[in-house]
Amino acid sequence: MKIIHTADWHIGKQLHNIDLHEDFDHFVKYFLEFIIKEKVDLVLVSGDIFDTSVPSNQARKQYFNLLTSLVKLQIKVILTAGNHDSISNIEAPKEILEYLDIYVVGDMDSVKPITFGEVTIIPIPFLYDKDVRKIVAEQSELNRVESVKQGIVNLFQSQSATVRQAYPQHLLIAMGHLFMQGVKESESERDIQVGKLAAIESERFDNLFDYVALGHIHRPQRISDTVRYSGSPIPLSFSERDDKKGFVVLECLNGKLESNFVEIPKMRDFKKVSGTFVEVKEKIEAFVKPENQLPILLDVEIIxxxxxxxxxIEVNDWLTRYKSAQCVIANFKLKFVNTENAIKSLLQIDQNIAEMNPRNVFIKKITEETSDTEDLALMGESFDELLEIALNEK
Ligand SMILES: [Mn+2]
Structure with missing residues (x-):
């Protein structure tokens, strides 16, 4: 039996307004080909299926299209909700999906073991403080963070004990969407503070399961021999640009689960570009995207x-007109190192900046660029209008 452990799909993700739906399509293509080639039986998705609690129609379509492809291949699927997912959204089609051998678990109350042959899966979604508090209500002597940790561990422990008793011969896999101690994070994990405080020591999971399929952290990593994060299948932030992306394949061999990471070929480059306007333009013009890849995503900083x-003005003009098959500018910053001096240079030597009002500074500034008195008058009027609007809005 072959099982895929994946997580953090974040379907519908936009990175600085650049929609990553094509990146997800690339992953899906590779994923389905792999499943067919390797004769995979079961897919586990450990939370953060969508990027937002109200996914766009396009994101929903990508999700249901992928599920349809898996149904056609007769692959069984178990999906849990992460902290980005809406429980009710994930669980809305629960009944019809279950009929198709797709199991979705959004809420802690719907956690129940699912058995396939000799393997039993315990799909545990992201646990909210209110859920966890229900589990540890009586242990009030613990501090808040410790009681959250204890609550989470208690749930995994009791589920493990129940299943071990019912199916002593089975291999036992838990799915979780949580923060383990010692992980390496990236920039795209949202609202992680609470989870981070309550990071669980991996020893607390020792001997409970044959494998723990985790989501929440976007860098693939092994926490212990049996506890792993698959990471997200696509880079979700510039901080992940050099990370390997992929999923984990589990194979039952001689009554044991062996886990291996499968790397997905890079679907696009992410580059940070920094320098003066002239330098940045030169660097970007030299970029050529590798064949069969999506355009390079750029994080640009002009200093x-x-x-x-x-x-x-020149930078703005270049930005609005920039269009290339090689690169897409996802994020942009323009910085001036010496702003204060620049304003000071507008002032006469004996003039104090505090003595000037905003209108004077503005007029002084535009006088540097035009001497056309009509233009100056018009811009002065516009400035007054805008200032009035701005002040009224305060
Ligand atoms: Mn996530």
Whole structure:
């Protein structure tokens, strides 16, 4: 029997307004080919199926299309809700999906073991504080963080004990969406503080399960011999640009589960570019995306020494007109190192900045660029109007 452990799909993810649906499509293509080639029987998705609690129609379509492909291949699927998912959204089609051998678990109250042959899965979704408090109500002598940890561990322990008793011969797999101690995070895990405080020591899971299929952390990593994060199948932030992406394949061999990470070929490059306007333009123009990959996603930072409105206009102009088959600018920043000096240079030597009002500074600034009195008057009027609107809105 072959089982895939994946997590953190974050379908519908936008990275700085760039929709990553094509990245997900690339993953799906590779994933389905792998499943067919390797004759996979079961897919486990440990939370954060969608990126938001109200996924777009396109995101829902991608989700149901993938499930349909898996049904056609007669693959069984178990999905749990992560902290990004809405429980009711995930559970809405529960009955019809179950009929198709797809099991979704959004809420702690719907956790129940699912058995396939000699393997039993305990699908545990992301646990909210309120759920956890129900488990440890009587242990009030513990502090809040410790009681959250204890509550989570208690749930995994009691589930393990029940299943071990019912199926002593079975291999036991738990799914979880939580924070383990000692993990390496990236920038895209949201609301992690609470979870991080209550990070669970991996020893507490020792001997409870033959494997723990975790989600929540987007870098694939092994916490212990039997506890692993599969990581997200696609990079979800620039901080993940050099990480390996993929999923874990579990194989039952001689009554044991062996786990191996399968790396997905890179579907696009993520690059950070920094320098002056001229340097940045040069660097970007030299980029060529590898064949069969999506355009390179850029995080651009232009740093100029002196505040200069002409550069500002040129940069804006370049940005609005930028279009290339090689790169997409996902994030952009323009910084001037010496803004204060630039304003000071507008002032006369004996003039104090505190003595100038915003309108004076503005007029002084635009006088550097035009001497057309009509233009100056018009811009002055516009400034007054905008200032009035801004002040009224305060
Ligand atoms: Mn996640």
């Amino acid at each position: 100029e020494e002196k505040e200069d409105s002409i550069v500002r």
